[in-house]
Amino acid sequence: MVRYRAPRGMEDILPPRSKTMRRLEEIARELLALYGYDEIILPVMEQAELYLRSIGEETDIVQKEMFILEDRAGRKLALRPEATAGVARAFVEHGMDRGGLPVKLFYVGPMFRHERPQAGRYRQFHQLGVELIGPASPEADAETILLALHILKRADIPVELRLNTVGDASCRPSYLRELLGFLRKRGEQLCGECQRRIERNPLRVLDCKEPRCREILKEAPLIHDSLCAECRAHWEELLDVLRQQGVEPLIDPLLVRGLDYYTRTVFELVSPNLGAQNAVAAGGRYDYLIEEMGGKRTPAVGFSLGMERALLLMGDRDDIREGVYVVAQSETARRQALNLAMELRKRGLRAEVDVMRRSLKAQMREADRRNFQYAVILGEEELAGGYLTLKDMAEGVQRTTSWDGLLSGNFEAME
RNA sequence: GUGGGGGUAGCUCAGUUGGCAGAGCACAGGGUUGUGGCCCCUGUGGUCGCGGGUUCGAGUCCCGUCCCUCACCCCA
Numbered sequence: 001m002v003r004y005r006a007p008r009g010m011e012d013i014l015p016p017r018s019k020t021m022r023r024l025e026e027i028a029r030e031l032l033a034l035y036g037y038d039e040i041i042l043p044v045m046e047q048a049e050l051y052l053r054s055i056g057e058e059t060d061i062v063q064k065e066m067f068i069l070e071d072r073a074g075r076k077l078a079l080r081p082e083a084t085a086g087v088a089r090a091f092v093e094h095g096m097d098r099g100g101l102p103v104k105l106f107y108v109g110p111m112f113r114h115e116r117p118q119a120g121r122y123r124q125f126h127q128l129g130v131e132l133i134g135p136a137s138p139e140a141d142a143e144t145i146l147l148a149l150h151i152l153k154r155a156d157i158p159v160e161l162r163l164n165t166v167g168d169a170s171c172r173p174s175y176l177r178e179l180l181g182f183l184r185k186r187g188e189q190l191c192g193e194c195q196r197r198i199e200r201n202p203l204r205v206l207d208c209k210e211p212r213c214r215e216i217l218k219e220a221p222l223i224h225d226s227l228c229a230e231c232r233a234h235w236e237e238l239l240d241v242l243r244q245q246g247v248e249p250l251i252d253p254l255l256v257r258g259l260d261y262y263t264r265t266v267f268e269l270v271s272p273n274l275g276a277q278n279a280v281a282a283g284g285r286y287d288y289l290i291e292e293m294g295g296k297r298t299p300a301v302g303f304s305l306g307m308e309r310a311l312l313l314m315g316d317r318d319d320i321r322e323g324v325y326v327v328a329q330s331e332t333a334r335r336q337a338l339n340l341a342m343e344l345r346k347r348g349l350r351a352e353v354d355v356m357r358r359s360l361k362a363q364m365r366e367a368d369r370r371n372f373q374y375a376v377i378l379g380e381e382e383l384a385g386g387y388l389t390l391k392d393m394a395e396g397v398q399r400t401t402s403w404d405g406l407l408s409g410n411f412e413a414m415e
Numbered sequence: 416g417u418g419g420g421g422g423u424a425g426c427u428c429a430g431u432u433g434g435c436a437g438a439g440c441a442c443a444g445g446g447u448u449g450u451g452g453c454c455c456c457u458g459u460g461g462u463c464g465c466g467g468g469u470u471c472g473a474g475u476c477c478c479g480u481c482c483c484u485c486a487c488c489c490c491a
Contacts, residue, residue, distance in 0.1 A: 306491030
């Protein structure tokens with residue numbers, strides 16, 4: 001009987017999954033270096049108000065999904081539901097613009113949302129995210145999208161790019177008025193949830209999945225018809241740059257993201273193999289967030305990638321045969337086996353010895369099961385004769401060798 | 416928060432009309448005194464999610480509860 005369980009929605013990531021997760025992270029880190037991003041390591045908690053201000057008070061994340069706790073002084077802290085707000089806060093707090101723009105940052109780590117767990121959705125999950133702070137250009141949007149695509153491609157995860165624009169402060173308000181007018185007129189026919197959303201967050205009505213809502217929304221005014229000249233130009237240039245890079249986005253005029261801070265570009269990288277939670281990575285532009293955090297008006301764009309979701313689409317790689325398992329037959333041999341293993345390790349080789357005090361046969365089995373390339377046998381005969389037996393575990397052949405020969409890396413001359 | 420499907424060995428799952436709790440895999444030991452994989456034998460391992468009820472008897476029927484899972488909502 002199990003006495004304790006991991007908290008609901010919080011998963012233990014065991015080997016070999018943990019290895020695969022590390023592999024994904026390494027792939028990303030490698031590319032991030034090539035694109036010129038440096039890591040920022042943030043606290044996993046922030047003052048709760050930070051999220052109200054940045055993500056939006058009416059969003060579900062803030063309304064019902066935050067883990068909130070009080071410190072001893074009575075300050076309300078929230079476990080971070082996402083990291084962009086924290087990056088923006090740190091950027092402002094440390095005056096990071098003083099070293100010149102752009103500032104290119106990435107982060108990796110756990111996020112927390114108190115939701116009902118589901119496939120690809122956890123209460124603690126890991127995101128790897130990128131923030132490109134400073135540029136207002138569509139090329140910047142394109143670069144972050146291309147980077148996200150690049151990472152996923154390297155990880156062998158096929159995705160589709162869904163793209164939209166949500167306008168900015170100069171065109172969104174008038175569009176919202178227009179949309180609101182439409183929704184109020186047709187509100188009766190919408191689902192109950194949408195009727196509530198009309199007043200609280202009308203944009204969200206757009207991506208309702210109810211068939212009858214979708215039907216009505218076909219006639220809804222689209223932001224694309226209301227974009228200001230700047231937003232339109234930005235949008236078209238972005239499409240242009242992406243296409244030039246061989247990326248054909250799926251333009252989804254109804255794509256709206258759940259965070260209030262987005263302006264202009266929003267995107268999702270979705271996989272058809274994920275079930276309902278199909279976004280592996282998502283992001284967008286947030287030109288006012290830094291200012292909202294008390295900094296100078298600084299445009300920025302970024303995305304975050306759900307590691308668990310990516311992991312769902314990655315297989316665990318088979319371990320390749322590697323290293324030396326030192327098999328010892330007698331008690332005295334065990335001491336020497338440990339010595340040999342230590343010497344091999346000092347030379348940078350994977351080397352292990354039996355610590356379960358098991359039989360030679362069991363040690364051989366272990367060497368095989370743990371995918372060692374070689375077993376070195378230190379038995380009675382070897383001790384007496386002052387030599388070692390080296391066995392190639394894949395080929396099944398063995399020969400004698402000397403301690404020195406082994407340490408000098410002389411594995412190759414096997415028959 | 417709402418709905419569907421599930422909780423039996425470490426894992427994947429059988430378990431007939433209520434009648435002694437099983438298989439495969441994994442793990443451990445062995446198969447003529449040192450040698451892994453294939454094969455064979457043996458073994459370890461279950462308060463059948465938890466609590467109550469019905470019954471001579473409950474994994475099985477009833478009630479409650481917790482958890483997992485999928486979907487809605489929302490999102491990475």
